[in-house]
Amino acid sequence: MAPHLQRSALLSLATLAGLLCAAPLAAAQTQAQKPPRTGADVLAQAPAEHWCDVAPDNLLVMTLPQGRVLIELAERFAPQHVANIRALARNHYWDGLSVLRVQDNYVAQWGDPNDEDATKARPKAGARAKLPAEFSLPLAGLPLTPLRDVDGWAPVAGHVEGFQVAANPQSGRAWLAHCYGVVGAGRGDTVDSSTGAELYAMLTPARGLDLNITVVGRVLQGMHWLAALPRGTGAMGFYASPEQHTTIQHIRLSSSLPEAERPRLQVLRSDSSSWQEWLQTRRQRGGWFVHSPGYVDLCSASAPVREAPPTAQP
Amino acid sequence: MAPHLQRSALLSLATLAGLLCAAPLAAAQTQAQKPPRTGADVLAQAPAEHWCDVAPDNLLVMTLPQGRVLIELAERFAPQHVANIRALARNHYWDGLSVLRVQDNYVAQWGDPNDEDATKARPKAGARAKLPAEFSLPLAGLPLTPLRDVDGWAPVAGHVEGFQVAANPQSGRAWLAHCYGVVGAGRGDTVDSSTGAELYAMLTPARGLDLNITVVGRVLQGMHWLAALPRGTGAMGFYASPEQHTTIQHIRLSSSLPEAERPRLQVLRSDSSSWQEWLQTRRQRGGWFVHSPGYVDLCSASAPVREAPPTAQP
Known part of the structure; x- marks a missing residue:
């Protein structure tokens, strides 16, 4: 076939x-x-x-009051961000933090509401404070299964180990595409300002984000819990007040859970x-x-x- | 330009x-x-x-407990379905009916929970019981503003009066594309089984539905109220029990509202x-x-x- x-x-x-x-x-x-x-x-x-x-070390288990969101980390594409995310999960960084932003037809985003206030921000134990942008990687050697179907956003589209990937043979680069359920690392104005502590999941395809931000994985199960959250009414879908935040009970690596509690996807x-x-x-x-x-x-x-x-x- | x-x-x-x-x-x-x-x-x-x-006669105002959803009807593309929808709205058909189905990353759908039970179904006063499929219309003469950007789903893509349209010059047909917020008329197994009484709104682009069902319009405002509804846990995202339905307070044509209450979009x-x-x-x-x-x-x-x-x- x-x-x-x-x-x-x-x-x-x-x-x-x-x-x-x-x-x-x-x-x-x-x-x-x-x-x-x-x-x-x-x-x-x-x-x-x-x-x-x-792999249990690539599976992030996010527990919201509504249910569990299971995220596969794309270590191959963003190894330094994934290393930070693993360290943050192992150190229980996200426990009690919040979903801060749900912008309709765009993203749900979570992290520390006080991250920009140095006196209140939660320390990111075990994580590197500064990471390079990991927007793309070399196409050469990538085990890409190409789609035969044309992609308007990139010369080549396909899949690598289940992840949706776009690529440009001319530049020799490949990158993860912003499709539904894809998870990335929020950044500020500079390309190297993401640490993996603030993450977002795509509520819709938005390929215009490709090559602009570091993608770290994709939701394998439970995306509907994020997608059905009330939309924030502040600028860019941030919630207007902290009472509207959804509290994250905890985020763990599956490998940190007792064997019997690990999701087996x-x-x-x-x-x-x-x-x-x-x-x-x-x-x-x-x-x-x-x-x-x-x-x-x-x-x-x-x-x-x-x-x-x-x-x-x- | x-x-x-x-x-x-x-x-x-x-x-x-x-x-x-x-x-x-x-x-x-x-x-x-x-x-x-x-x-x-x-x-x-x-x-x-x-x-x-x-036009007020093309604007459907759907009032949910959460807020209002404003839908522009695409009369040019589905005149017979739109005529039915107008009649149903004028006769308050949807008042007290329900959002029956929210399938994650697909559709939200509303109508009469008892529609398939002849003894309980609400009569569709003023609406024709049988309509032809209105999946496409002639491309010739359509005021299409083409997109220069390639579309994998169709040879031509563009816009007609704000609606997202795909077309095939070879077949000479054009049709409304299933993008976020697009509203269509649910049907059964036969192509002429939709009446406009059961409607759905797209929670995501799903162009695979194009040319398979009659599209009647698009949400201009308030789509987030539908998109943030809890997902149904039954087959195809239907709610498992009627208590989970969201009640539709009413659906009106803007032209039926007092002048001062009409949305002005x-x-x-x-x-x-x-x-x-x-x-x-x-x-x-x-x-x-x-x-x-x-x-x-x-x-x-x-x-x-x-x-x-x-x-x-x-």
């Missing part, structure tokens, strides 16, 4: 119990694909090795044939649909996520 | 008090455009005749030079931004809306 994307490495049977996302995938087996399957069929029938486990591998077939079900619709666009855009192509099935648990 | 879009008709001074969106606009005056203005500058400085009044004209200049501020960013995409996509190019200034009121 997508022969240019098949890989030559062989997969051992032992990997059926789950693979981390960075491990290479074996060549897909050719499957008879008639009659066409629905997207749900493709996911339900995907072989276990087409899913990969999200899997992402459909971007380098699997199931991924290509799932994309094709977005381009060619069946069932209720009477027209198919023959196209899918990068932000509509969000890598499917599931709870790890019991058989994949240790 | 966009000479191919200028129109030759002359505008009389009398039109400074406001123009309906369907009236043709005069040729834009050439303006000196250095230094570059921000988007906010462009809107603040746009001449009065670059804005048009939304204006939309930036798609055929004005201010529109072209505003689009350009999206492609070439200044201020906080350090990178400009040189591009804007159809769904990011939502025609600006404002309250009519006092001078434009009668």
